[in-house]
Amino acid sequence: SDSAQERWLQRTIGQAGERLGMVRDRLFALANPQRHHLILDLNAGSGLLTWEAVRRVPEGGVYACVHSATDATALAEQAAALAELSRPMILQSDLKGLSALLEQQAIDVRFDLVMGRNALLREADKAGILRSLLPWLHSTGMIVLAEAVPQNSQRLYRLLDPAWLGT
Numbered sequence: 416s417d418s419a420q421e422r423w424l425q426r427t428i429g430q431a432g433e434r435l436g437m438v439r440d441r442l443f444a445l446a447n448p449q450r451h452h453l454i455l456d457l458n459a460g461s462g463l464l465t466w467e468a469v470r471r472v473p474e475g476g477v478y479a480c481v482h483s484a485t486d487a488t489a490l491a492e493q494a495a496a497l498a499e500l501s502r503p504m505i506l507q508s509d510l511k512g513l514s515a516l517l518e519q520q521a522i523d524v525r526f527d528l529v530m531g532r533n534a535l536l537r538e539a540d541k542a543g544i545l546r547s548l549l550p551w552l553h554s555t556g557m558i559v560l561a562e563a564v565p566q567n568s569q570r571l572y573r574l575l576d577p578a579w580l581g582t
């Protein structure tokens with residue numbers, strides 16, 4: 416393997432916070448990608464899963480879905496440090512339009528792994544989105560997601576002592 420590229424990927428991956436790193440590591444432990452796999456990151460805005468995927472599948476490939484032009488540009492600028500064959504394929508689309516974009520840019524591609532962190536958070540039809548991804552999975556492929564559940568997250572008002580507030 417290319418040691419300079421490996422060091423760059425480690426630095427990029429290491430910049431993620433500890434909690435995010437644990438989520439990333441848990442997803443990859445569940446997915447157990449092989450060196451030759453094709454991976455689709457559904458929410459590649461921060462690159463958290465994308466860069467780890469690039470590191471883990473040097474003989475395969477990574478497709479990174481971003482939702483904004485700003486994220487696409489940022490990811491492309493970061494990827495410029497990699498050898499051209501190691502760079503992720505950046506797809507700019509929301510999840511509803513992802514299948515149509517894949518039909519245009521990757522018609523014969525079948526992913527071994529579709530993964531994401533908080534990819535479905537803002538989607539009203541989560542099941543519909545997942546169904547739309549099934550045709551893009553290899554017959555032995557899998558979808559691995561980590562989703563925050565907003566109703567279970569911390570609330571600011573719970574940090575206050577009720578005695579501090581008047582009626």
